[in-house]
Amino acid sequence: MTTTLFDNSRVSELRLQQAALPWRRRTANFRVAVAIAVIVPPVIVGLLWFLTSIPKPILMLVIYLPLQLIASAIAAWSQRGTKAVLDSAIIVCAIGATIFSFVILISVLWSIVSNGVHALSWAFLFQNNVYISPSTPLGYGGVGNAILGTIMVVVIASLFAVPLGIATAVYITEVRGKAVPYVRFFVQAMSGVPSVVAGLFILTVFILTGVLQSSGFAAGLAYAILMLPTVARTAEEVLKLIPDDLRTGALALGSTRARVVMKVVLPAAKTGLITAAILGIARVVGETAPLLLTALSNDQTVLNPFNQPITALPAYIFSNVAQPYPDAVTRAWGAALVLVILVAILFTITRVLTAKRVRR
Amino acid sequence: MVQTAPPEVRDLSSSVSSHKGDRVFNRVITGAAFTALIVLAGITVFLGAQTVPVLHSQGLSFLTTTVWNPTATPAQYGILGMLYGSLLLAVIALVIAVPASLLLSVFMVFMAPKKVATVMTNVVDLMAAIPSVILGLWAFYVLNPAAVEWQKLLNQYLGWFPLFKNDSGNFLGTPFIAGFVLAVMMIPIVTSVTREVLGRTPPELINASEALGCSMWTMLRYVAIPFGRGGIVGGIMLGLGRALGETIAVFFVLKLVFNINFFHIIQSGGGSVATLIVSQFGESSGNPETQALLAAGFFLFAGTLLVNILANLIVRRTGRIQS
Numbered sequence: 001m002t003t004t005l006f007d008n009s010r011v012s013e014l015r016l017q018q019a020a021l022p023w024r025r026r027t028a029n030f031r032v033a034v035a036i037a038v039i040v041p042p043v044i045v046g047l048l049w050f051l052t053s054i055p056k057p058i059l060m061l062v063i064y065l066p067l068q069l070i071a072s073a074i075a076a077w078s079q080r081g082t083k084a085v086l087d088s089a090i091i092v093c094a095i096g097a098t099i100f101s102f103v104i105l106i107s108v109l110w111s112i113v114s115n116g117v118h119a120l121s122w123a124f125l126f127q128n129n130v131y132i133s134p135s136t137p138l139g140y141g142g143v144g145n146a147i148l149g150t151i152m153v154v155v156i157a158s159l160f161a162v163p164l165g166i167a168t169a170v171y172i173t174e175v176r177g178k179a180v181p182y183v184r185f186f187v188q189a190m191s192g193v194p195s196v197v198a199g200l201f202i203l204t205v206f207i208l209t210g211v212l213q214s215s216g217f218a219a220g221l222a223y224a225i226l227m228l229p230t231v232a233r234t235a236e237e238v239l240k241l242i243p244d245d246l247r248t249g250a251l252a253l254g255s256t257r258a259r260v261v262m263k264v265v266l267p268a269a270k271t272g273l274i275t276a277a278i279l280g281i282a283r284v285v286g287e288t289a290p291l292l293l294t295a296l297s298n299d300q301t302v303l304n305p306f307n308q309p310i311t312a313l314p315a316y317i318f319s320n321v322a323q324p325y326p327d328a329v330t331r332a333w334g335a336a337l338v339l340v341i342l343v344a345i346l347f348t349i350t351r352v353l354t355a356k357r358v359r360r
Numbered sequence: 361m362v363q364t365a366p367p368e369v370r371d372l373s374s375s376v377s378s379h380k381g382d383r384v385f386n387r388v389i390t391g392a393a394f395t396a397l398i399v400l401a402g403i404t405v406f407l408g409a410q411t412v413p414v415l416h417s418q419g420l421s422f423l424t425t426t427v428w429n430p431t432a433t434p435a436q437y438g439i440l441g442m443l444y445g446s447l448l449l450a451v452i453a454l455v456i457a458v459p460a461s462l463l464l465s466v467f468m469v470f471m472a473p474k475k476v477a478t479v480m481t482n483v484v485d486l487m488a489a490i491p492s493v494i495l496g497l498w499a500f501y502v503l504n505p506a507a508v509e510w511q512k513l514l515n516q517y518l519g520w521f522p523l524f525k526n527d528s529g530n531f532l533g534t535p536f537i538a539g540f541v542l543a544v545m546m547i548p549i550v551t552s553v554t555r556e557v558l559g560r561t562p563p564e565l566i567n568a569s570e571a572l573g574c575s576m577w578t579m580l581r582y583v584a585i586p587f588g589r590g591g592i593v594g595g596i597m598l599g600l601g602r603a604l605g606e607t608i609a610v611f612f613v614l615k616l617v618f619n620i621n622f623f624h625i626i627q628s629g630g631g632s633v634a635t636l637i638v639s640q641f642g643e644s645s646g647n648p649e650t651q652a653l654l655a656a657g658f659f660l661f662a663g664t665l666l667v668n669i670l671a672n673l674i675v676r677r678t679g680r681i682q683s
Contacts, residue, residue: 057510058517080575087575090463094471097463098480101551104544105487111502112494167392175389185672186396192598192668193661194605196634197403200657204406208650225399232396258385286491289607292638314493314608321497321612329501336494343489351482 030079037075037088041067068092112336119334129299129311134320134328143335145301146316149216150342152305153295153312154281156220157227162277164224165231166266169276173239174247174261191229198225199293207294214296216305219312222290231280238272239265275350282346286339288314313339403661410654417648422655428618428640430649437652439659441620445535445631446604446660449614452539452625453603457546458596464547465555466580470566481555488548496612499541504613507537511626526627533615535630541609546599553595553675557588594675601668605660607634633660 045064048054054063069092076088124142132141168187172180202222206212242265250260266273291297296309297319313335320332415422418437425438464484468477508531515531518524561584569579585592610632616639617629637653637660 055509055513057513083575083578086577090466090577090580091471093459094463094467097460098467100460101464101487101547102483104547105483107502108487108490108495108498108544111498115501164392164395167389168395171389171393175386175393177386177390177393179390179393183393183396185669186394186400188672189665189669190396190400192601192605192664192671193400193403194607194634194664196605196607196637197407197657197661197664200637200654201399201403201406204410204654205402228395228399256379256385257382258379259381261385282489286493288491288493289634289638293641314491317493317497318608321493321500332497336497339491340494343491344486347486347489 027079033075033079037068037071041071065092065096068096109340112333112340115330115333116335116337119330120337124331124334125338128301132299134323134325136327138327138330142331143313143316143338145299146311146313146335147338148301148303149295149298149310149312150285150314150339152216152302152310153219153223153291154285156217156305157223157284158277158281160221160224161227161231161280165228165276165280166235166273168228168232169235169239170261170266172236174257174265187229187232190225191233193225194289195222195226195287196289196293198222199290201225202290203293213307214294214309215307216295216302216310219291219295219310220305222294223284223287226287226290227280227284230283231276234276234279235269235273238269238276241272242268271353271356275353278346278350278353282343282350285343285346286314288318291315292318313342400665407654407658407661410651411658414652414655418652422652423659426618426620430652435648435652437649437655438618439633439636439656441618442631442633442636442656443659444620444622446633446663448535448621448623448625448630449539449542449610449632450600450603452535453542453546454596454600456540456543457550457599460543461547461550461599462554462592464551465558466584468551468555469558469561470576470580470584481552484548484551484555488552492545492606492609495541495544496609499537499544499609500612503541504532504537507534507540508532511536514626523623524626525624528628530628531626533613533628533630534626535614535621536625538610538614538630538632539625541613542603542606545606545609546603549602550595550599553598554588554592557591557595558584560591561587590674590677594671597667597671597674601664601671604667605634605664607632607638610635611638633657633663 041064044067045059048059048063049056069089072088072092073085076084080087119138121139121142123139125147126144127140127142128145129141168183171177171183199222202218202225206218206221207214212218246264246268247260250264251257255263291312291314295312295315297311297315298309299311302308302310317332317335317339320328320335323329323332414437417434421436421438423438423443424440425436426441427436427438429436468480468484472480511526511531511534514524515526519526565583565587566579569583574582614632614635615629616631616635618631619629621627621630633656637657640649640653
């Protein structure tokens with residue numbers, strides 16, 4: 001995707017204009033009307049919430065939302081006339097949608113933390129699942145083997161996806177061959193491959209034909225398919241940011257194009273390329289369907305990625321959800337917490353790296 | 361005096377270098393760049409090859425019937441219910457996710473103060489990074505009880521409307537819940553695209569429209585949305601592609617039935633091609649059924665590829681018009 005670049009002088013110029021926007025000035029009356037429209041409906045609904053037994057979803061959706069829309073419409077109409085009514089409606093709806101999305105996100109994160117924290121212990125983090133059944137009490141068995149499995153599968157996937165993804169980006173930005181539009185197109189198309197299809201592909205090509213067993217390596221290949229487009233697209237964006245002066249400068253000093261790429265462009269883009277790799281890892285680390293098709297599961301700690309089934313974190317969660325034993329479910333939440341922490345760490349690293357690059 | 365040889369004369373043109381190392385480098389990189397094509401072609405060929413025997417034995421009934429009976433003689437496989445179910449779930453997800461993500465991105469771009477918007481961008485990205493298996497876990501234990509209550513209320517007050525009919529009294533495993541989970545997955549994906557697209561509206565146009573007395577609604581309707589229409593549609597289709605291919609989150613909350621549940625969205629039972637593959641794979645009774653699942657995977661691949669290609673063409677075309 002192309003981004004429009006503003007030069008800084010123009011931005012500050014626009015900001016100066018912003019300060020003088022006369023149509024954005026708010027009068028005191030306007031503020032009062034808005035305050036009333038913001039306070040009255042919640043108070044009414046709050047009273048209904050505690051004093052009546054109207055079901056809460058109905059209260060929020062059928063009473064509060066229309067009430068808030070009407071109150072805002074009246075406030076807008078009294079200050080600015082009919083034209084502002086739709087305006088107020090869209091503001092209310094936008095804030096409503098924002099709250100809706102955030103309530104869901106917080107619900108997801110809170111449920112993971114509050115349920116998962118009960119499972120956490122050293123045993124849970126480091127033990128494997130041999131001799132553990134769903135009914136075994138907490139304190140025995142854990143995700144040690146699954147964490148190891150996840151690391152193994154992700155590393156194998158990275159070994160394929162990172163070099164190939166960066167090479168694809170180098171082709172687009174450095175080699176600039178005739179096929180650039182097509183390569184871009186195929187990378188985009190590949191990013192839409194469902195994870196279950198990636199698993200099926202590896203299953204048909206390698207496992208059903210007997211070339212590979214269900215193993216960490218097979219799962220790594222399936223992950224690599226999902227990872228490659230993310231790495232390639234991010235790396236492309238990163239390489240585009242390297243100024244052409246560096247390339248022409250190196251060429252003018254007499255280096256070959258291969259050397260320009262290997263010694264100048266790629267080192268200059270190092271942080272960005274690491275970000276690309278991490279984003280790719282974050283994209284695949286929670287994928288479950290390929291694991292179920294290509295790696296199956298294994299209660300033991302597996303160190304050899306070639307010869308036997310292996311469990312990774314998503315597969316561990318999958319097998320413990322919907323078990324009739326509360327301890328198994330708590331284990332699933334615990335594994336989810338571990339996985340989310342893993343994703344959050346990866347995510348934070350990319351943010352820190354990107355922030356550094358922008359600041360410089 | 362030592363005579364130094366003059367430096368080797370090289371072609372410094374930017375297109376093709378005559379240097380041998382460069383040629384090797386170019387070839388290696390070009391080869392690697394075609395991995396994406398090779399993988400896509402590989403999926404088409406290998407899964408397509410698995411489809412042939414299935415279509416041979418089942419005929420078109422593979423796509424037009426709703427019976428899945430691997431133990432019958434001859435075995436019967438029909439995925440129409442699953443294909444329809446995938447579409448129904450996608451429609452439900454779109455109905456919830458499209459307004460929500462559009463409004464969310466409007467809030468982030470045009471209403472929120474800059475710092476709040478930055479924080480929200482990060483939060484939405486984090487939401488996109490939550491693995492689907494965890495969303496499935498959340499949906500099974502947290503969303504399910506709440507959604508059952510919502511559906512009961514819907515049924516109680518709007519049950520006369522065919523869409524909200526439920527005869528069985530079982531409100532678990534409904535297309536509505538599965539569609540809702542897909543919507544939760546789609547919102548961050550769609551929002552990140554629409555936010556970028558709306559954010560690219562030239563500030564001159566926005567200021568000019570405000571100076572002419574446009575309200576927020578008028579500005580959105582006549583400036584921002586027409587400006588980013590293609591990008592918005594493309595973003596929605598990217599999310600749609602993801603929703604069609606989603607397997608695990610749906611697996612936990614949808615009761616898979618092979619009969620078509622046409623539009624009773626709060627009645628237990630529905631279909632999804634991706635979920636079918638995972639749910640039947642574990643107990644697939646040997647080669648023929650696995651083959652039928654692979655064939656189903658091929659049609660899933662074809663469908664998502666089509667949606668994704670369309671989405672990218674739309675996004676790219678509007679990108680060209682804008683720049």
